[in-house]
Amino acid sequence: MANTLYNEARKGYLEGEFNWLNDTVKVILVSTQAYTVNTTTHKFLADISSSAIIAGPQTLSGKSTLGGAADANDVTFPAVSGGAIGAIIIYVDSGQSATSKLLAYLDTATGLPITPNGGDIIITWDNGTNKIYKV
Template sequence: MANTLYANCRKALLEAQINWLTDTVKCILVDSSAYTVQVDTHKFLSDIPTSARVTQPQTLTGKSTDGGAADAADVTFPSVSGASIEMIILYKDTGVESTSPLIAVIDTATGLPITPNGGDIIVTWDNGVNKIFRP
């Protein structure tokens, strides 16, 4: 698979239900052996089994939309251990998993896959024109 937006996210962006700048957007690191991405049917964080989530979610800060691309400050996941990580998943946090819409899945990036060793994992977003993603 390649980096992509979830179909429900595309719809939500078009209908102004997700605001990159003002909504709380979080990301998690995911084990692909425990989660099969289904971008056309998966809508909410609850569609990702907890067994697939290698890390606790981290909130994106310093978000911007310069040049028409979604961007944010790099993210640090502290003291990561557990299963191998093949994906980064972004979602809008509503406080309830069954209503927190999935935004994007990133599975093609420098450093992926990675096997945690108990140290911090730093996600460094692309500094090119596409940043995290371009809708």
């Protein structure tokens, strides 16, 4: 699958449900062996089994929307170990996994898949026009 937004996120953006700048947005690293994305039916963090989450969550900081693109500071996942990471998932954290809405699924990026070795994993977001993703 290519990088995409979850359908419920598209709806949320269109209906003004999300505010990239003000909401608490987090990112996790997941195993694509343990998680099969379904952008139509998966809506919440609870739709991803805890066994599929290799690292995170980490909260995004320095968020911006210049040019209609979601962007943030690069993010570091410290001392990551476990299975191979095949995707990055971004979500709005409500404090509960059953209501934390999934935003984006990214599996096409430089360095993916990656097998952790106990060191830090740094996600360097694209500095081009699309940044993390363009809405």
